[in-house]
Every structure is written in structure tokens, then in C-alpha cells.
Amino acid sequence: MEVVTRTKGVFKEFRTFALRGNALDLAVGVVIGAAFAATVNAMVKSLFTPLIAAIFGKADFSQLTFEVNHSVFYYGQFINALISFVCIAAAVFFFVVKPTSALRHRLGWDPPEEPAKAACPRCVTDIPVAATRCPSCTSDLADGWAPAPSSEPAAA
Numbered sequence: 001m002e003v004v005t006r007t008k009g010v011f012k013e014f015r016t017f018a019l020r021g022n023a024l025d026l027a028v029g030v031v032i033g034a035a036f037a038a039t040v041n042a043m044v045k046s047l048f049t050p051l052i053a054a055i056f057g058k059a060d061f062s063q064l065t066f067e068v069n070h071s072v073f074y075y076g077q078f079i080n081a082l083i084s085f086v087c088i089a090a091a092v093f094f095f096v097v098k099p100t101s102a103l104r105h106r107l108g109w110d111p112p113e114e115p116a117k118a119a120c121p122r123c124v125t126d127i128p129v130a131a132t133r134c135p136s137c138t139s140d141l142a143d144g145w146a147p148a149p150s151s152e153p154a155a156a
Contacts, residue, residue: 041084121141
């Protein structure tokens with residue numbers, strides 16, 4: 001009886017997980033992304049590859065190879081994959097990232113800016129200018145302790 005109760009609890013947890021909004025969004029995104037990648041790959045193989053192949057004088061660009069010690073390297077297939085990646089990355093950037101960023105900016109949902117930072121006078125850790133105590137060395141910081149905020153990232 002305990003096993004049945006435990007199994008029901010696991011299925012209930014799984015149902016809760018699977019029906020959460022972000023899990024469904026992720027699943028839809030993966031499926032649409034796979035379909036989009038297949039479409040872009042087909043476009044590269046049927047449109048872009050023949051154009052590039054015409055430059056090299058080969059009928060099938062994806063079959064471009066070279067051989068070293070009887071090992072064949074299909075660099076044409078690699079170039080196909082590279083072109084597909086660039087096309088997908090450009091599409092995601094211009095059709096998802098840029099519009100989303102513009103919408104977030106228009107609606108005022110931009111993340112808050114990082115506070116200005118300066119080096120602690122004692123331990124040289126970059127800390128917010130408004131800090132009154134250094135989180136690293138715990139020294140008290142007087143008002144106006146900070147020089148001009150550092151615009152460069154701290155050296156590693």
C-alpha cells in the first residue's frame with residue numbers, strides 16, 4: 001500500500017511539473033526550434049549550397065572533400081552546417097531577441113542598471129559606490145569615500 005501511495009505522489013509531482021507554464025513553453029520552443037532548424041537546413045542545402053557550388057564548379061557542394069592518408073574530410077558538409085548555424089542565429093537574433101528587447105524597453109521592463117562601483121580603499125575589491133561597509137574586508141567607509149566610479153571591469 002505504501003508503494004502505491006508513493007507512486008501516486010510521484011505521478012502527481014510529475015503532472016504538476018509537466019503542466020507548469022514554463023515547462024510547456026520550453027517544450028513548444030524546442031519543437032518549433034527543431035522544425036525551424038530543419039527548414040533552414042533544407043534552405044541551405046537546396047538554395048545556398050548550389051550557389052556556392054557554382055563558384056567552385058562542383059555539382060554538389062556538400063560533397064567537397066580532401067583526403068589525408070586515406071581519410072576523407074567532408075568540409076562541404078561542415079560549411080553547410082556553418083551556414084545553417086549562421087542563418088538560424090541571425091533569425092533568432094533579428095526576429096526574437098531584437099523585438100523582445102524593443103518591447104521590454106517600450107514597456108519599461110528593462111533590467112535595472114548595475115550600480116556604479118569603485119575600489120575599496122583598503123582591499124581594492126570593486127563595491128557599489130553607495131556602500132557604507134566593504135563586504136570583503138568589512139572596513140567602514142566614510143561618506144564620499146569613492147573616487148570616480150570604475151568603468152572598466154576589475155582585473156582577474
